[in-house]
Amino acid sequence: MSANTHLPVGHEAIRDKGLIRAHKYLILRRLSQAFFLGLFMLGPWFGIWWVKGNLSGSLTLDILPLTDPFIAVQGIVAGHWPELTAIFGAVIVAAVYALIGGRMYCSWVCPVNAVTDTAAWAHRRMDLPKGWQPKKNTRFYVLGMVLIVSAVSGTIAWEFVNPISMLHRGLIFGMGFAWTFVVAVFLFDLFVSRRGWCSHICPVGAFYGLLGTKSLMRVSAQERAACDDCMDCFAVCPEMHVISPALRGKDEDTPLILSPDCTNCGRCIDVCAVDVFQFTTRFDDTPAPGRVREKPKTTRKIGKAA
Template sequence: MSKEALLVGQEAIARKGWIGAHRFLLLRRASQLGFLALFVAGPWFGLWIVEGTLAGSLTLGTLPLTDPLVFLQSLVAGHWPEMTAIIGALIVVAAYALLGGRTYCSWVCPINPVTDAANWLHRRLNLPKGWQPKRSTRLWVLAAALIVSAITGTIAWEVVNPVTMLHRGILFGMGFTWAMVLAIFLFDTLMARHGWCGHLCPVGAFYGLVGSKSVVRVSAKARAACDDCMDCYAVCPEMHVISPALKGKDGDTPLILAPDCTNCGRCIDVCSENVFSFTHRFDDTLAEPSDHHTPAPDPQTA
């Protein structure tokens, strides 16, 4: 195992403490568990706060929410949804257009902890990068799902969608779903680093398109303080989005504007120099190193 694989985030832990260096990871897990708890409260405990699944739900008997990709597949399949489904889809699209479409991937999707665990194990075992299909592959899968829906008159992707299968499995019994989850875990661990979410999943591709002009963004505002430790690249599920903001020349925006960014916040967590922060797409200011850099304590004098 390489030294780098063992030391990712250690400087941040030394400066911020363990919780500070895992703040957004912990918040994401709380968010994912919170959404799941809302859905399971009804079937498990009779507390019907939310009825349905991530594909379509009704909150407190009033607020409809519809997966816009399911809605789009329904349209191309020739089925005009009810008004509540239309309203629900518009609400979800508006929310993720503001927050960043792939925020869904890192803060809501139940498959995300599986792929995060696979990436952690991949790094711990110091495995090679593996097979890396083009990132555009997920756009082709998205197009194929819509075409198949149009031809068959069905919501085609939902038949095999691991997100829907896992969510329903948690609610009503896993069955074969365990095999699907295990396959994704092994694929990301042994065959392709960040393979499922980063290269194949059409849901992520769709939400990336929805949030391409979103307001909430991560900024490498203090990039002058970067010490090239590369920890942000090690933990980022879409590491190619970092360089334009972090390594940009004078005059280049420090904002991560690529729609592939999941707004997971892990780059913020693991950076001991506090280079990254959440902001909005209209804030392209840069900070001087002295504004953010705090010298590490000398272990000989601590």
């Protein structure tokens, strides 16, 4: 670990790349989340019905059906076989996320991501302890439990407590009691478990992670030889365990982040001042030749956001 770790997180990237480039993918993700929300809000708010429905199921331009495949699976195990259009919509969505990375849904579409990212930012700013960390596979147990409850109860069980659906419907039609679930997720991540909800609990993320196990789009630590051990990528990554195999691997090891837990959020690319990371495909698995970079003489205090 270098002396650079004593600077605020992202400080070096902002200094070397500028404020916008050091937050490029964060900005793009917020625009993406706002875009999808905006499409659904056009109808109820302005009477422009380009898209009808919500993230659970929708119809675009009265032609293209899209269905959350997790919703479809719950319906099937509950004994309610979806209509053909819903099945077709679920296949489309599943195929897209299988290609680009299942958990891109979590970081580029899901409205709760902005809530948990804000909690993570506040957690760093307040320098709070890590807190209780559920076991890595907890979300898969929750996923299994949701499917079992759906089968036993004959309902789409997760939708009764799903903060994603509640927040999305609440923003369109009015929040009401749904605020309590959203606030609970925020407070859980802030005070109880750092990155606890998305990284350890949410079965939606677990499901989409399984979808994207063999996805084409990947983040690569292609320039890992230039790493100056500032640790900023680990500080901002919502699934920090996915970085080490690619960044700390031996010369013959792939620089690709292959874990399905990776959300392809791009924050490691943003905060890396020496541009170690980049988006690529799973076939681009050759690390770049080593290069030497002079270590900066400044120091960074780990854990504080710039």
